Amino acid sequence: MTVAEVQSALDILQADDRSEADWVHILRLTAALSNDRETHDQARELVIRALDKRRDLPLKFGQLMNSLIKSVGLIPYLSEVNDFADAMLVGAHEAPGLDGRRFHSLQLNVYKQIIAGRSVVLSATTSVGKSMIVDAVVASNKFRQIVIIVPTIALIDETRKRLTNQFSETYTIITHASQAVPAGRNAIFILTQERVLSRSDLQNIDFFVVDEFYKLDIRSNLAGGQDRAVDLNLAFHKLASLDAQFYLIGPHVDAVRGIAGKYQHTFIPSKFSTVALDVEYFNLPRDGEDRLSKVFELITVNTGPTLVYCQSPAKCAEVAQFLIEKGAASPSPTTADAASWLEQEFPSEWVVTEALKQGIGIHHGNVPRAIQQYMIRAFSERKLSVILCTSTLIEGINTIAENVIVYDRRVSTSNIDYFSYRNVAGRAGRMGEWFVGKVFVLEQPPEAVDMLVDIAVDEQPDDTPISLLLGLANEDLTPSSKTRLEVEFRNSELEIATIQENRYIGIEIQESIARRIRSDMVYRNLLNWTHLPNSEELICACEIIYQEMAMASRLNGFQIHDGTQLAAVLTKVRLSSSLKEFLEDRVKHRRAEQSVSDAIDNGLRFLRSYVCFTFPRQLAAIERIHRDVCSKLGKRSIADYRYFVGQAETMFLNSNVFFLDEFGIPVSLGRKLLRESGSEEPLQEAINRIVSTALNTPNLHPFEVDILNSVSASMPR
Numbered sequence: 001m002t003v004a005e006v007q008s009a010l011d012i013l014q015a016d017d018r019s020e021a022d023w024v025h026i027l028r029l030t031a032a033l034s035n036d037r038e039t040h041d042q043a044r045e046l047v048i049r050a051l052d053k054r055r056d057l058p059l060k061f062g063q064l065m066n067s068l069i070k071s072v073g074l075i076p077y078l079s080e081v082n083d084f085a086d087a088m089l090v091g092a093h094e095a096p097g098l099d100g101r102r103f104h105s106l107q108l109n110v111y112k113q114i115i116a117g118r119s120v121v122l123s124a125t126t127s128v129g130k131s132m133i134v135d136a137v138v139a140s141n142k143f144r145q146i147v148i149i150v151p152t153i154a155l156i157d158e159t160r161k162r163l164t165n166q167f168s169e170t171y172t173i174i175t176h177a178s179q180a181v182p183a184g185r186n187a188i189f190i191l192t193q194e195r196v197l198s199r200s201d202l203q204n205i206d207f208f209v210v211d212e213f214y215k216l217d218i219r220s221n222l223a224g225g226q227d228r229a230v231d232l233n234l235a236f237h238k239l240a241s242l243d244a245q246f247y248l249i250g251p252h253v254d255a256v257r258g259i260a261g262k263y264q265h266t267f268i269p270s271k272f273s274t275v276a277l278d279v280e281y282f283n284l285p286r287d288g289e290d291r292l293s294k295v296f297e298l299i300t301v302n303t304g305p306t307l308v309y310c311q312s313p314a315k316c317a318e319v320a321q322f323l324i325e326k327g328a329a330s331p332s333p334t335t336a337d338a339a340s341w342l343e344q345e346f347p348s349e350w351v352v353t354e355a356l357k358q359g360i361g362i363h364h365g366n367v368p369r370a371i372q373q374y375m376i377r378a379f380s381e382r383k384l385s386v387i388l389c390t391s392t393l394i395e396g397i398n399t400i401a402e403n404v405i406v407y408d409r410r411v412s413t414s415n416i417d418y419f420s421y422r423n424v425a426g427r428a429g430r431m432g433e434w435f436v437g438k439v440f441v442l443e444q445p446p447e448a449v450d451m452l453v454d455i456a457v458d459e460q461p462d463d464t465p466i467s468l469l470l471g472l473a474n475e476d477l478t479p480s481s482k483t484r485l486e487v488e489f490r491n492s493e494l495e496i497a498t499i500q501e502n503r504y505i506g507i508e509i510q511e512s513i514a515r516r517i518r519s520d521m522v523y524r525n526l527l528n529w530t531h532l533p534n535s536e537e538l539i540c541a542c543e544i545i546y547q548e549m550a551m552a553s554r555l556n557g558f559q560i561h562d563g564t565q566l567a568a569v570l571t572k573v574r575l576s577s578s579l580k581e582f583l584e585d586r587v588k589h590r591r592a593e594q595s596v597s598d599a600i601d602n603g604l605r606f607l608r609s610y611v612c613f614t615f616p617r618q619l620a621a622i623e624r625i626h627r628d629v630c631s632k633l634g635k636r637s638i639a640d641y642r643y644f645v646g647q648a649e650t651m652f653l654n655s656n657v658f659f660l661d662e663f664g665i666p667v668s669l670g671r672k673l674l675r676e677s678g679s680e681e682p683l684q685e686a687i688n689r690i691v692s693t694a695l696n697t698p699n700l701h702p703f704e705v706d707i708l709n710s711v712s713a714s715m716p717r
Contacts, residue, residue, distance in 0.1 A: 005029060006042055013049040014278070020058055026050060027064055034071045041271050044072040048276045051077060052435035073105025074274065076431070095132065097139025098166075104129070106272040111136050114247055119265040121213065121248040121256055126426030127275045130249040131162070134209055137247070138167055138188065143207035146171075147189045147244075149196055149235055150211045151228075152392065153662050154372055159190045159211075161714040168716035176659060178683045193228065196235035197471075208239045213248035213256075214419070216455045218465060226465060227504055233457035234471040241476070251423050258455035275429030279439040291442045292322040295405055298440050299328050299386055304402030305379065308388045309424045311408035313364040313601050316388040319407060320355040320362060323386075332359035334383040338374060341703035345668050347584050349596040361387035366604040368579075370666040370707070377710065391420070402437060404428040409443040419451040470503035498628040502621040505549065510625055513548050517629045527626045530640040535567070542566040545618050558606045559591065573611055574652040579667055582607075607651055616645045656686040663687065664711045669704050673697055691715050 009029050012022045026046065033043035047068050050057070057065060062079075066086075069077050075093040078086070093103045095111070103111060106124065110133050113120050122130055138146065150156055156175050164173050167188070172181050174189045177198060181187040189202065196202065214220065216236060218229040240246060240263050248256075248265075256267055284290045299306055310316045323329065335356055342353040352362045352371070361375040361384040376393070378384045380400055393399060404427050421441075429437025456464045457472070460481045466488060469481045477485070488507055489496055494514055502510055517524050526540035533541065543563030545551055552561075560566045576582040586603035587596050594602070623641040630637035650658035657670035665673070673694050674686060691712045695705065 006033070006046075009046055010049065013046070013053055018053065018056060023058060023061055027061060027068065030068050031064075031071075034068060040072065041273075043068070044074065044273065045276050047072050047074060047077075048274070048435050052276070073272070075104055076102040076274075078102075095136040095139070097141075098132070098136055101132070103132075103136075104272070104274065106268075106270055107133055107136075110247075110268060113266055113268075114245070115140060115142060117245065119246045119263065121265055121267045122270070123250060123253045123256070123268065124270040125252055125273045126423065127429060127431055128270070128272055129274065129431055131159075131211075134247070134249075135163070135166060137207070138163065138171065141170065141186075143245075144186045145189075145202075145205045145207075146187070147191065147196065147202060147205050147208040147239055148211065149191060149193055149209065149232070151192065151215055151232075153192065153369055154376075154392065155211065156190050156192065157369075157373060157662060157664065158376075163188055163190070164714060164716055173716070175662070176683055178655075178659075193232040193235040196238060197231060202239065203242065205239055205242055205244045207245045207247070210236060210246065210248045211250070213250040214253060214451070214453050216457075217453045218456050218468070219454060219463075227467065230465055230468045230471065233455065233468055236455070237457045237472065237476070251419070251426065253419070253451040253453050255450075256453045256455065258457075258459050262458045274431035275434065276436045277425060277428055277439055278436055279425065279441065281441045281445060283444045284442050286443060289322075291407060292319065294440075294442055295319055295407060296323060296326050296328050298403070298405055299323065302403045302438065303385070304434070304438075305382065305384075305400060306386050306403040306405060307379075307393070307399060307401040307427055308386065308405045308407055310388055310390055312390060313366050313605075314598065315408055316362050316364055316390065317351040317595075317597055317601070319388055320351050320360055323360060324354060324358050327358075329359040329386060331357055332383065335359060335378060337701070337703040337706060338378070341701050342371070344701070345580055345666070347580060347587050347596065347600055350600045351597040354597075355388070359384060359386070362389070363387055363393045364390040365392045366601045366608070368604065368666060369661045370664050370669075373664045374707070399427060400430045400433050401427055402429065402434045404437065404439045406439065406441045406443075406445075409441075409446060418446045418449050421446050466507065467503040470500045493632070494625065495628050498624050501624055504617050505621045509549055510621070513544055513622065513625050514629050516544065516548065517626055518633065524626070524630070524635070527622065528630075528637060528639050530638055531643045533641075533644060535571075538570065539564050539567040541619060541622055542570070544622055545615070549618055551618075554610075558602060558610070559589065569606075570611065570615070570648075573607065574647070578671075579607075612649055612651055616648045619648070620645050656681060656683055659683055660686070660690070664707060664714070665690070666707070669707065672700075672704075687715065 006029070009026050012018055012026060030043050030046040030050070033039040033046065050065065054065070063082065066078055066080065066082065070089060075090065078090065081087050081090055090102065093108055095101045095103050107129055110120055110122055114133070114137055124130060134148065137143070148159060150159060160173055160175050170186060172185045172187045174181060174187055175191065177195060181201070189199070191199070210216070210232070215229060216232050218226055218233065246265070252269060252271060254269065259265070282294060284294060295308060308319060310319055339353060339356040342350070342356060346353060352367060355362050361379055363372055363375045367375070375384070375387060376399065379387045387393070404425060406421065406424055409421065425439045428439045429435065456468060460469065460478045462480065464481065466484070469477060469485055474482070489499070492499060492507060492511060494510060499507055499510060517527065523540060526537050529537045546555060546563040546566055555566060558569070560569055572585055573582055576585070583600050583603045587599045590596070590599035619641050623639045626639045627637045653667065654674060657667055657674055660670040661667055673690055690708070694708050
């Protein structure tokens with residue numbers, strides 16, 4: 001078949017009407033393509049596009065269409081079973097334990113490989129249904145202890161809800177450090193890589209999944225930072241070293257390197273797809289209002305659920321403001337309660353609130369997790385027709401969108417690569433929802449290149465980060481890696497254990513801090529505190545963080561320009577009576593050129609990324625270095641920052657209030673519900689109590705009632 005013939009068929013299927021002769025041409029061409037392995041993917045696309053137009057398919061061609069559906073492996077799309085052979089085929093593709101849901105041919109192949117005991121790396125398009133295979137493997141009851149590693153807290157929650165709905169009677173679902181597996185129970189641990197590394201009860205894992213496995217590549221900028229890629233490598237190593245079978249899943253890549261020598265597996269790269277994409281390129285300039293105007297036009301013309309990808313929260317705000325001013329959407333009664341609640345709980349003029357009033361959702365990393373979850377739910381339930389998002393929504397969240405608008409060709413400040421662009425575009429269309437997704441690319445797209453994933457933890461090439469090597473046991477290091485570490489240790493006056501525990505902090509930085517503590521008795525004494533620091537002690541620690549840990553440029557972005565200011569802002573976080581009070585303080589002290597909404601986003605980012613994550617690591621590192629130095633000097637160190645570190649990790653809140661945000665309960669509502677409980681109440685008990693009694697709490701906002709009903713529905717019965 002020539003390219004022109006295939007294009008002719010595509011043109012016919014995209015037209016408004018087709019004659020019987022057109023259908024004969026399409027079906028004949030599709031049959032010919034399906035009989036050649038080289039053109040099988042083209043045949044599948046024609047079948048999918050034909051199904052999208054099936055309403056005008058002459059009835060006499062129905063059986064032929066079913067034959068083509070079977071020939072390209074799209075068994076879930078079979079509309080009827082005509083004979084015994086069809087019944088046998090459908091029966092063979094039924095996913096065991098999933099209530100009659102059917103596999104397509106790729107899913108069935110992967111499922112059979114896993115059930116046969118093989119580890120699999122599946123690299124396939126976004127719409128292929130990789131998670132359904134996980135569900136079927138769980139339903140098989142072949143494995144008693146399962147770990148699913150996901151890259152974000154949002155994916156933890158989505159996966160928890162999906163698996164709880166199906167398997168809560170046979171498996172205990174664990175997502176948090178404080179949750180334990182009852183004796184004798186099967187368990188599914190749904191964790192980020194950091195949580196995998198922190199648990200000590202994963203010795204009996206017999207199967208694990210890594211979602212978005214391309215994030216194992218430490219050289220790539222797709223992992224969310226090198227520290228996270230290192231942790232994912234170490235989490236993979238921790239579980240694979242138990243001889244646990246694995247299933248790595250992610251978008252299509254061309255090759256995976258680095259684990260074949262030690263971990264036998266089957267690599268399945270596939271371009272199998274269950275949807276087709278119509279992609280339109282506009283090549284609009286980066287600057288000016290052309291792209292904004294085009295977003296407005298596309299949203300107005302295309303009425304289906306539309307996802308708009310933006311490079312950053314600031315770009316989401318820019319697009320939202322333009323759409324609000326142009327009246328691109330209208331107030332929706334279905335989101336009125338949520339908008340009213342946001343007005344009550346956050347400072348005024350936050351663009352997330354203003355957009356929601358007009359029926360536009362916003363989802364990015366600065367939005368509190370419970371609100372992110374609401375945005376996804378409202379979009380999935382068609383309460384929102386438009387959602388503006390950054391990569392936080394693109395990476396693995398099971399959003400259902402008919403249309404995707406790629407507003408930016410960047411992630412943060414870097415140009416988006418072809419792999420990421422393809423991942424964004426792949427969010428259009430969804431198996432069982434829309435046969436054909438529409439993608440609108442406003443800027444010039446990136447050039448197509450091969451995507452290779454290099455996994456460093458086994459082969460440990462010479463550019464492997466020292467932080468990864470520090471996380472491995474000596475027997476797991478290659479000779480070259482041992483030599484590299486020996487050089488580092490030989491030149492350090494710190495104990496090896498200190499350096500290893502502080503692997504997130506560069507060795508040179510650790511040495512510099514140690515020299516400062518060793519030579520300055522004032523610093524040494526001010527760092528010798530326990531439980532809660534006084535003002536002077538906190539300032540001392542913050543000065544070391546600001547001056548020694550290369551934090552100036554990052555903290556300056558939060559309008560923090562020295563250790564004293566850092567200590568003051570941390571104290572404000574700790575003493576604020578509500579999230580709103582802290583954010584209002586950030587608004588009050590914002591830069592002259594900064595909008596109120598940007599100041600709110602900036603404050604939320606400071607809390608989530610710095611206060612709850614980076615700062616605790618930095619403070620814990622200072623404590624270890626202090627104890628190490630004092631030991632060598634023969635001085636007594638009582639430094640014990642564990643309480644304060646734990647407080648920072650939970651934003652200085654009752655820990656249950658903080659962690660309930662992951663389950664969809666916002667901080668202010670969690671405070672209201674747990675007002676009478678002590679901080680020592682186990683998280684699972686707090687959840688159980690909320691599910692059973694929370695709706696009796698007086699003075700609940702209608703949106704809070706909606707949240708609690710949603711959370712209750714996602715919990716085990």
